[in-house]
Amino acid sequence: MTVQETETKVVVSHPKDHSTQFTVLKYGATVISYKTKGNENLFLSEAAKLDGSKPVRGGIPLVFPVFGKESDPVNPLSKLPQHGLARNSTWEFLGESSPKEKDGVAVQFGLYPEIANEELTKLWNYDFTLILTLELTESSLRTNIEVSNPISSKTDFKFHWLFHTYFKIDDIEDTFITNLTGNNVYDQLLKENYIDKLPVIQFQEEFDKIYSNVDSSRMVQIVDRGEVLHTVKRSQLPDLVVWNPWIEKSAGMADFEPKTGFKNMVCVEAGHVKNYIDLKPGEKWTAEQILCEEKLKYQAI
Ligand SMILES: O=P(O)(O)OC[C@H]1O[C@H](O)[C@H](O)[C@@H](O)[C@@H]1O
Secondary structure, eight states, rough: OOOOEEEEEEEEETEEEEEEEEEEEBBTTEEEEEEEEEEOOBBBBBOOOOOOOOOSSSSOOOOOESSSOOOOOGGGGGGGGTTTTTTGGGGGGEEEOOOSSTTTTTEEEEEOOTTTTTHHHHHSOOOEEEEEEEOOOSSSSEEEEEOOOOOOSSSSSSEEEEEEEEEEEEOOOGGGEOOOOSSSEEEEEEEEEEEEOOSSOOOOOOEEEESOOOOTTTEEEETTTTTTEEEEEESOOOOEEEEEEEHHHHHTTTTTSSSGGGGGGEEEEEEEEEEEEOTTTTEEEEEEEEEOOOOOOOOOO
């Protein structure tokens, strides 16, 4: 069996090699594990709640319809908690779908106001349909999202989207991230905008930055002493958030364990978060990220 469903999870294995597989928690449609040839690619906190009581600390939480917290009280999204409602809702498993790749296995999950977190849809009362497609090949995981505003709805709505991927790494101090040089960056800790001119991103302290309008031809690579651990390719996701909580912030997160876990993770989050997307009744918006294996490739400015 390549697709196995339980009450709370779906496990998808590659038919040619069962040690290449991913696991999705129906709560948040959160990918909580993605293994290639038995090696785990994602970080999952040992204290992550997997019972639906809290968004998952690790894996690939989904951020919709707002990234962070909207501060303008006039904006209807300001009523929602940090990172919106998709990661706090139990999605419907829609079954297998046709893969794009010859050797791919694909499954789909859906979220609509009828099944989404009731307390949160009361705060943001719009009609929406989210279809998440996850496709596994022997060397990649494609995560595709389609957001629609049904033709029957009366109003348009504005939203952000983001794949909040927690990558597993060996040691944050040996890790760097490539190909974001020359881009506009907003430092969420210093509250400052500037152009990043450093050749690679390195980590010596808490890090929380939004790189915006990064051309989709740029792949982002997470590299450990010359070895590429992860490669992220994107379509329609121009912004990238890079986050590591470091010592103090990790200590303050009850669901982050072990407390030294910040050494073994980095979030590289592909999204559309600088500007809102405006969707009118009958319109659709699609985007995707592909986690794959690639050789080290520096892309000059
Ligand atoms: O604790 P959470 O709500 O899951 O957010 C975790 C993190 O998400 C993003 O990376 C933001 O840029 C950070 O500022 C935030 O701390």
